[in-house]
Amino acid sequence: MLCLTCHRVRPAASRADYTAERASLIVRQGLCTCSAPPGRPWRREPVREGAHAPK
Structure with missing residues (x-):
């Protein structure tokens, strides 16, 4: 259940x-x-450029 790298919960x-x-x-x-x-x-979802993207 724990990550062997960071020792946090996977x-x-x-x-x-x-x-x-x-x-x-x-x-x-x-x-x-x-x-x-x-x-x-x-x-990850690709960043979309357009009307909803911050300028």
């Missing part, structure tokens, strides 16, 4: 992983941002 791979124990660990140690959950590629 993101959950499924809904079943969301438990009270996981929530407590996240509060105490923080949430890992080193990598994506196993089996799910981490994608």
Whole structure:
């Protein structure tokens, strides 16, 4: 459940992983941002330019 790099709680791979124990660990140690959950590629939405983009 803990990241071997930063020693914080890794993101959950499924809904079943969301438990009270996981929530407590996240509060105490923080949430890992080193990598994506196993089996799910981490994608960022591309920045779109246009009418809604700040100038």
